[in-house]
Amino acid sequence: MKALMQDYALTLDKLFDHAAKWHGGREIVSRLNDGQIVRSTYAALHRRAKQFSNALLEAGIGVGDRVATMAWNGSRHFEICYGTLGIGAIHHTLNPRLFPEQIVYIINHAADRMIIADAACVDLLEEILPQCPTVETVIFLTDEAGMPETSFAARPYESWIADQSETCPWGGFSEEEAAGLCYTSGTTGNPKGVLYGHRSNYLHALMTLQPDALNLSKRDTVLLVVPMYHANAWGVVYSAPMVGAKLVLPGQHMDGASIHELIESEGVTYSAAVPTVWQMLLDHMKEAGAGFTTLKRVTVGGAACPESLIRTFHDDYGVDVIQGWGMTETSPLATVASPTPSIAELPFDAQVPFKLKQGRLLCNIDLKIVDDAGQRLPHDGETPGRLMIRGPAIASDYYGEETDALDEEGFFDTGDVSTLTEDGIMQITDRAKDVIKSGGEWISSIDIENIAVGHAKAQLAAVIGVTHPKWDERPVLLVELKPGEKAEAQEFLDYLDGKIARWWMPDAVVFVDEIPLGPTGKIDKKRIRERLKDYDLPPPAVIAGPRD
Amino acid sequence: MKALMQDYALTLDKLFDHAAKWHGGREIVSRLNDGQIVRSTYAALHRRAKQFSNALLEAGIGVGDRVATMAWNGSRHFEICYGTLGIGAIHHTLNPRLFPEQIVYIINHAADRMIIADAACVDLLEEILPQCPTVETVIFLTDEAGMPETSFAARPYESWIADQSETCPWGGFSEEEAAGLCYTSGTTGNPKGVLYGHRSNYLHALMTLQPDALNLSKRDTVLLVVPMYHANAWGVVYSAPMVGAKLVLPGQHMDGASIHELIESEGVTYSAAVPTVWQMLLDHMKEAGAGFTTLKRVTVGGAACPESLIRTFHDDYGVDVIQGWGMTETSPLATVASPTPSIAELPFDAQVPFKLKQGRLLCNIDLKIVDDAGQRLPHDGETPGRLMIRGPAIASDYYGEETDALDEEGFFDTGDVSTLTEDGIMQITDRAKDVIKSGGEWISSIDIENIAVGHAKAQLAAVIGVTHPKWDERPVLLVELKPGEKAEAQEFLDYLDGKIARWWMPDAVVFVDEIPLGPTGKIDKKRIRERLKDYDLPPPAVIAGPRD
Numbered sequence A, B: 001m002k003a004l005m006q007d008y009a010l011t012l013d014k015l016f017d018h019a020a021k022w023h024g025g026r027e028i029v030s031r032l033n034d035g036q037i038v039r040s041t042y043a044a045l046h047r048r049a050k051q052f053s054n055a056l057l058e059a060g061i062g063v064g065d066r067v068a069t070m071a072w073n074g075s076r077h078f079e080i081c082y083g084t085l086g087i088g089a090i091h092h093t094l095n096p097r098l099f100p101e102q103i104v105y106i107i108n109h110a111a112d113r114m115i116i117a118d119a120a121c122v123d124l125l126e127e128i129l130p131q132c133p134t135v136e137t138v139i140f141l142t143d144e145a146g147m148p149e150t151s152f153a154a155r156p157y158e159s160w161i162a163d164q165s166e167t168c169p170w171g172g173f174s175e176e177e178a179a180g181l182c183y184t185s186g187t188t189g190n191p192k193g194v195l196y197g198h199r200s201n202y203l204h205a206l207m208t209l210q211p212d213a214l215n216l217s218k219r220d221t222v223l224l225v226v227p228m229y230h231a232n233a234w235g236v237v238y239s240a241p242m243v244g245a246k247l248v249l250p251g252q253h254m255d256g257a258s259i260h261e262l263i264e265s266e267g268v269t270y271s272a273a274v275p276t277v278w279q280m281l282l283d284h285m286k287e288a289g290a291g292f293t294t295l296k297r298v299t300v301g302g303a304a305c306p307e308s309l310i311r312t313f314h315d316d317y318g319v320d321v322i323q324g325w326g327m328t329e330t331s332p333l334a335t336v337a338s339p340t341p342s343i344a345e346l347p348f349d350a351q352v353p354f355k356l357k358q359g360r361l362l363c364n365i366d367l368k369i370v371d372d373a374g375q376r377l378p379h380d381g382e383t384p385g386r387l388m389i390r391g392p393a394i395a396s397d398y399y400g401e402e403t404d405a406l407d408e409e410g411f412f413d414t415g416d417v418s419t420l421t422e423d424g425i426m427q428i429t430d431r432a433k434d435v436i437k438s439g440g441e442w443i444s445s446i447d448i449e450n451i452a453v454g455h456a457k458a459q460l461a462a463v464i465g466v467t468h469p470k471w472d473e474r475p476v477l478l479v480e481l482k483p484g485e486k487a488e489a490q491e492f493l494d495y496l497d498g499k500i501a502r503w504w505m506p507d508a509v510v511f512v513d514e515i516p517l518g519p520t521g522k523i524d525k526k527r528i529r530e531r532l533k534d535y536d537l538p539p540p541a542v543i544a545g546p547r548d
């Protein structure tokens, strides 16, 4: 028997309509790339988004067409998101920080018909456009005066939408329709396209509002540091208008001073970003002897969160750091380290080990860990296994690939290796591709890295496995020292001693000038492995094997 | 182009599976009607719910069949809810406090095949069952020892499910399927059946988790005072397991002492109930000189919230009262008086006028107010109109009626009259059926009642319209005095003077021994109108007409 409830397709245009109508005066503040601050509102951006929709329609863009943006977080980027998906087209967010050859690969793979770019991206476009035959139109996010010189045809955004009507019908299609396209950051291979739906993004945003996730309310002022090209800024592009939070969009400038200034001048209460951005901010704060007036809490994700970050935010600034885990394929938020009742009762110091974990699964998410044969492993908080995930906002497949990405029970393989407790607390121990297999057992490269980087002289640390005749693989620790520091290998081994199992002890410590980072700031183990492929381990005598 | 996201039907069995699996050890504590406290967990109730499902299947109950419960909040009632909807049957919650003839009407209208009742309901069942031919089976929520004597065939719940298997396939049907049936409380006419769906209840629960609604997290211990037969306890039957909150189910005893004892002994942080229950609790607290150790916040809804309730909770106990509005037809939560940014900054006293309003619409809800011709009225916070509502968890129609309940824009008529501000703050001024039309203008009976009941001598106050030759209708104020009090009409008119428009001034004050309440504690204006139908207004001389 069918329920007698209203038909109401969960299409994303509805939530922006809601924001424009009921939070119409709530501000969206953007910093342009030239530093200028521009103030707007949900109502005003809604009108501009409609103009943009009409410009798209006039250009022959329709349902299912890919419209790419190559831009930092700003109000134009925000309105373009809704103007595109409102008419059923697909908003494809390009990450301008990827390597040019990756961007070319992505544009061609997505067959984007249009690119709308920050003027600052002009050189990158000059380089890649000749290799992107599907792109018919290029628009720069500026007015006539701000147009860069180009060897290709391009138009300024402002005049492109200026004469368009502010009304345009949105929605009316199925909630299963695609709304957005986003490629993974390419840390482990070629970037892969995730095709988000109206329904999936809507449900993800709704789910992330809860206190155990982002804890968002209309009283929040949200600084959106995490870029829109990272899974729609972790869904906040949808969740913030859903509740009518004020949005602050920082543009290109992510340095500590710029971020701190925005937090203070706009009364930011909440923000979300990867650890490296927070580290830059904290470095600046210390140097400048500055503080926070309104900031209460930050979410950290995308990479493991260093302990020092959690402690400094808490001890020096009274800001609560909550770690989250997710991937482009999971929309992205899936686990959040919001404390369980018993952990919430502990003193702060005792909570830190929990805060260092990737968090607890949210409702609408199911997790399991499995061995290489796909068999379930115990949820004992100790056994690591491949992390598998299920839910309404989890990818079923990659765009344009026939990967058959789900297992028999409908779970998606995250490519991460983790432990899981019986009450759903998840801790990443590695990427599947980075796991070190020594004597049939797994060694967590991330665990060793996280500890090693805590050494006072370390700037960055990376652990990779190198082939070993007896144990298959053994860990090697790479250390990039802080500027001006000098150290002996033994200092690091001593530092690790007692903090990790004896048979996890790296067989060698290699000091390097620079640990290579990928385009999104993650350690690039592919490149490290290439560089070390001819590396010879020290003589077996100094090696402590598994279960020694 | 279809998104590449996982198929994941939003069926309610999934969220209870989630709770049992990932919050398995979290407690559900029930007080039985004999006062005994029973402790269980999500995991244990999940197993019992599966046993119940198997018992249902064995009894020939299947998809779409109505299974009625007549029970207070307890763990058996909770597991029955999921055991029923898990197999696609419809959980029909009967309100044992309705008048017997209403219950007969409802059971026959729903064609319930089975009734599962608290043993305390035996006399009621003796009275009504002969008139309910569709009911094949009666089960009492007890074991063999607790079985009441009956003239009809009945079985004890515990032995009925005891031998059943703890595994049973759940779900696998469309999220559009009906999950629950609940009739309105019959304040304005015959009760009407609302047929909830899996999808609608799921989305409603998800939406109510947010900080601007119930603000529920896994750290909460929720005392579920609002009964499950009131729209699934305002959806908390679904939202609490969604986040893994501890649940405390108080059974039949709603008196102040029982409620206070549970709050203290179980460490309750949050609760929800109608104003009359809170009033009983506060009366008890004052008498007993008691306090709260863990209680932080309460939601009040179902009827207007008196100012004294908000102030006493805040001033004397440090508990935040947040008003919500909804109806059986809206699943029910639609607006919540969670403060806007500017109101949150005010001192408490200045926030009270906002807290007295019914609240601000949540995301996924659209509201409008219209005149009698269905034309939109301005959102100026002053003009009252019929309140119309739209959203994915709003009824489209009543069960078994061909009411065609939606207007051309797809909005449902709430039968309430309210004002609306441009930022979505809604204030009920009346029920459409209770509105007093005087000289072509509307007078809000609720406004006058709310003020009059603030008079120190008043226990209850009701305002109704009586026919008037010149003005069509004029308001008359009925007052039930506190025990032992005496008063003159003029004292109340003086008290109102300056607090309401002059032409709203009641034409007469009538002292009555008792203002009749309906079965859910709401003022029964149908009965007042019947009693006063031959009432003659005082001579026109004392009447101040509209715009005088």
Ligand SMILES: Nc1ncnc2c1ncn2[C@@H]1O[C@H](COP(=O)(O)OP(=O)(O)OP(=O)(O)O)[C@@H](O)[C@H]1O
Pocket: A184, A185, A186, A187, A188, A189, A190, A191, A192, A300, A301, A302, A303, A304, A305, A323, A324, A325, A326, A327, A328, A329, A358, A414, A415, A416, A428, A431, A522
């Ligand atoms: N809190 C966290 N702690 C540790 N690792 C994290 C955390 N959050 C995210 N990650 C890592 O980031 C990954 C998701 O990143 P993203 O989707 O941006 O692309 P990528 O996996 O880096 O790139 P590709 O899939 O193309 O190799 C996760 O699979 C996980 O390995």
Ligand SMILES: Nc1ncnc2c1ncn2[C@@H]1O[C@H](COP(=O)(O)OP(=O)(O)OP(=O)(O)O)[C@@H](O)[C@H]1O
Pocket: B184, B185, B186, B187, B188, B189, B190, B191, B192, B300, B301, B302, B303, B304, B305, B323, B324, B325, B326, B327, B328, B329, B358, B414, B415, B416, B428, B431, B522
């Ligand atoms: N916070 C509130 N303030 C004032 N009135 C409220 C509030 N919350 C709910 N109500 C009233 O309660 C009504 C919903 O009650 P419910 O669905 O239990 O049945 P009912 O409307 O009383 O019965 P029936 O529809 O059968 O006459 C709303 O329409 C509204 O009039």
Ligand SMILES: [Mg+2]
Pocket: A184, A188, A327, A415
């Ligand atoms: Mg990845």
Ligand SMILES: [Mg+2]
Pocket: B184, B188, B327, B415
């Ligand atoms: Mg009603």
